[in-house]
Amino acid sequence: MKQICLILLNLQIIACCGPAKYLNDGECCSMCPPGTRVFKHCTRNVDATCKCCTDGEYTEQPNSFEKCLSCKVCDHELGLQVQYACTYTDNTICGPREGYFCIDRYCHMGRKHKTCPPGEGVKEKGTQFEDTVCEGCPEGTYSNNDSSTHTCEKWTVCEEIKQKQVTLGTARTDTVCEEEKSRTVVIIAAVIVPVLLIIAGPVLLYLCKKKGKQSKSIDIKHRRAEMGQSPQPADQPLLEKTGCSREKTENSNKDQTAGSSVQIVTADAAYYSETSDSGMGGSKFTWN
Structure with a gap:
């Protein structure tokens, strides 16, 4: 409001004194250029003196201001950030924070972009002035996260990665694949296992018979010991x-x-x- 009043005042002065002039105590003084302000007003013999604005201040147009205007502050809590920093001749321009959009054309406040839940993907990403647009994942695609940037992804095709399908995908999950057993391994196993059995069979049978004889001999000795008889050497005379x-x-x-x-x-x-x-x-x- 203050700026509007100053602008109207300058217009009135210009109407009286002409372009780039302002009226002060009956004298038409020259306006100060953008980025400066009036340091001393003019007199009948001396024109107005100007002074540069300091940091955090600016003036955009020729003026008769005794003080420069304060730069705009972009409130982070309102979802804003500095898009263009303030200079001596230009005010600050605010924009939305990352992931936010402005709710009006002057970006007085920002709002966070909407996220698309699992089963839905981003159809149109949010911009500085538009919110996110979501859509349900069509057949053959899925989305398993809550995001404002991810679109629906295609199901994995198991045949393309030389695997077999276990579970078909849904709107929220991808297709589940698993590796197939190598045919070479199956063939080798089918050949080697029977050969090993043929080779190992007789050996195992011999070991079993030998173990049976040893067990029988030990059993006879135990029985004789229980009956009080001592074993007789095989070569002892009758x-x-x-x-x-x-x-x-x-x-x-x-x-x-x-x-x-x-x-x-x-x-x-x-x-x-x-x-x-x-x-x-x-x-x-x-x-x-």
Whole structure:
């Protein structure tokens, strides 16, 4: 309002004194150029003196101001930022912050751009004076985020990346793919596994039989130990196995008459006979 009044005052002065002049105490003084102000008004003999504006001040037109105008401040809290900084001859120009748009042509305040939810994409991005325009993702596309800049993206085509499809995409999700098993690996496995079984089969069978024999031998030894019998060496004479000896047999036969036969039955049901031969003076052992 103050600026409007000053402008109207200047117009009245110009009408009285002519272009680029202003009236002061009956004297027509020369106006100060843009970027300056009146430091001293003119007198009858001396024209007006001007002084430059300081930082944060400006004058855009020839004027008779005693003070320069203050530069405009762009309020960050109102969604504004400086688009063009103030100079001595131009006022500040404000614009919307990143992600905001101006609600009027003079950009007195900014508003944040609308975001498109999952399932919708940006049809038209927001500008300095227009809000975002959203649209639902059409068939074959999706959007899985809340954004004011992202458009709907196409579903992944699994065949193009040499994978197979697991789940078809939706308006909110992409198609799910997975890698197919290599045919070469399958073929190699089909050949190698049977070969390994053929080679390993006989070896495993031999080891199983050997383990069975060892287990049986150990079981027999345990049974003999439980019955109080001690294992007999394989090369021990049968005479010792029955518990008999030649010396014992000879002693037991001293009281027997000549030509008599004595039978001794052992624990193993083995027996032998001894026949005295008076002609030979000795004994003959016969195992039955």
